[in-house]
Amino acid sequence: MALSRTEITGIEGGRLGMFLIPDEVTRGIEDYRRALGEYLDGRIPKAPAEKEELSEVGINSPFVDEPADNDERYRHFLTYNVKEQKQKGYMIVKVRxxxxxxxxxxxxxxxxxxxxFTGVEFRTTQNQNICICHIKRDELRRLFNSLxxxxxxxxxxxxxxxxVACKGALxxxxxxxNSPGLARAIEGELSQAELTGKEVxxxxxxxxxxxxxxxxxxxxGSIALHGVVRRVERKPVPFYKIFxxxxxRGENSRLAEEVGVIPARSVPLFIKDFLNKLESAASEEPPTVGVDQILREKGRVIALDILNDYSHVPPYREAPEYYRDWGSTEDFSLEGVSKGECGAGIIDMIESDLTEAEIALKEAEKEGFNAILIRRSVFLAQRALLVVRGCDPETEEEAFRIFRKEFFDSGIADPLYSWLEDHLNEIGEKIPHDIKEEAFSLGKAFLIHIKRLYKQMDSSFNFRRRMKTGKGLERKNQSSRMLQDKRGEDESVKSTEIQSRTNKKAFEQPRLLDLKGTPCPLNYAKxxxxxxxxxxxxxxxILLDxxxxxxxxxxxxxxxxxxILRKEKRGKYYSLLIKV
Ligand code: SF4
Incomplete structure (x- = not known):
């Protein structure tokens, strides 16, 4: 691998040869090749030393410089960075x-x-580090000083x-x-809490x-995270899923299991608390029980317990830092994310609303089937699916109205839930407990139904139409449902007629969709x-901002x-011409 004078990033496993050529001798690829050839002439790296070729000098020496009592860094170096090499007397030094x-x-x-250091060899590791091989024991102190x-x-x-972090949004x-930004924040938190260098x-x-x-x-990863986006106060917020x-470890390898989601801002503190609790759990076990076993047996319970303290995102005006990613001073956005980005953003918005809907239901139950929270849960569940129709309702009334048209009247959602709005409107704080409990059960059943529809959604955001209606719920409002079904049919006939008339025109001139003022990813969904x-x-x-x-x-x-046939700037917006 040949490198110009630039940052080397994202080192993966394998061998690394480094050839550094000053900028001033290169002007384009041909110059670069010529300069590299001249540079390499007579400097072709030797093949790695075999056991018998390694010098015997010094291999039986003890560590020349034993660490002094107060020389903690050198002691850590010997403990964590240095490993015995297969060839007697030689050491491998890992550099983080x-x-x-x-x-x-x-x-x-x-x-x-x-x-x-004669005969040393450099290798990269899968953990983004560098190994220096063939270091003699009596050279360790000198190497430590150089590093x-x-x-x-x-x-x-x-x-x-x-x-280990990928380059992420960087x-x-x-x-x-921004995964590297989070990695640095975690490192800072753990160093400050003196959680490094603990054998446990x-x-x-x-x-x-x-x-x-x-x-x-x-x-x-034993503790692992991947980035997702959640919506809070109608703003995108960086979150991580925790595993x-x-x-x-060879045939004992294992996949990490998902535990929950957490705002990016809270991850470093969560990990610090998690490690502290893991250490306490380990102190209650006999020394034969390793931390890996404790993590497997108790990690999930410990993590879920702490997650309760860290999953909340305060309002923007109180804590804007939650709405910014690590390493950034600007509000988080999906700008610049590539292929499929709109789809990924929509999935995240759906999952965010479904999670919030579930939380609202749990809160409602804790507060004696609080009617406001039940309605909030139903609103969030409806909004979750409405995003794929390009709608972002602000009020419960608006959500019910659009959901009825898009999901009940179109035969996607079970019409038995179409009277949910009337039912929820009837309940207030003064009505008997059992009626509120019934409303709670309905809200819960509705959320399960919405999640089922979401699972059945295909990659183009289409849903299956229902062949049969659901069973098990009391069949109220049959006549109104029939009326609605009838209205749905009439509207469908009317819209087919309009459609066929307009389709004829489509051959003559493009249809127009004005999405000016519609934010991402709703514009894509629309x-x-x-x-x-x-x-x-x-x-x-399509007109776009x-x-x-x-x-x-x-x-x-x-x-x-x-x-895409044409992309044209028109003043402050763009016109996009596409062929369907
Ligand atoms: S952000 Fe995703 S695709 Fe990009 S480097 Fe990281 S894991 Fe890979």
């Missing part, structure tokens, strides 16, 4: 590279060690401090959250991804719903297979 980011100066200084000059932080590789087009945590690691993909290896108990009403080959002109909408929506539509 926080976030896997090695600057050009550090890389150059590291490569320079080859001159001071100390090159790096601010290189102790404690492969401990809880050594978080540079990755698919990244939702040996074998635990933390792995973070900026999105549900696995570049940062979260499925095999526990993953392990990468475009998808509108496209459903068109015929293959129809032309559609500048910024996030014009960057995200065309990419998502292209990703769905539509042809």
């Amino acid at each position: 590279i926080p976030g896997g980011d090695l600057s050009a100066d550090q890389a150059e200084a590291l490569a320079g060690l080859e001159e001071d 100390d000059k090159i790096f601010d932080y290189f102790l404690f590789p492969e401990t809880v401090l050594d978080t 540079t990755c087009n698919l990244g939702l959250c 945590f040996d074998g635990l690691d933390i792995k973070i991804n900026g999105c549900p993909n696995s570049c940062g290896q979260h499925p095999v 526990l108990g993953g392990r990468k 475009a998808k719903v509108f496209i459903e009403t068109l015929n293959p080959g129809d032309l559609l002109e 500048d910024g996030e909408p014009i960057r995200n929506v065309p990419r998502s539509l292209e990703n769905d297979g539509y042809n």
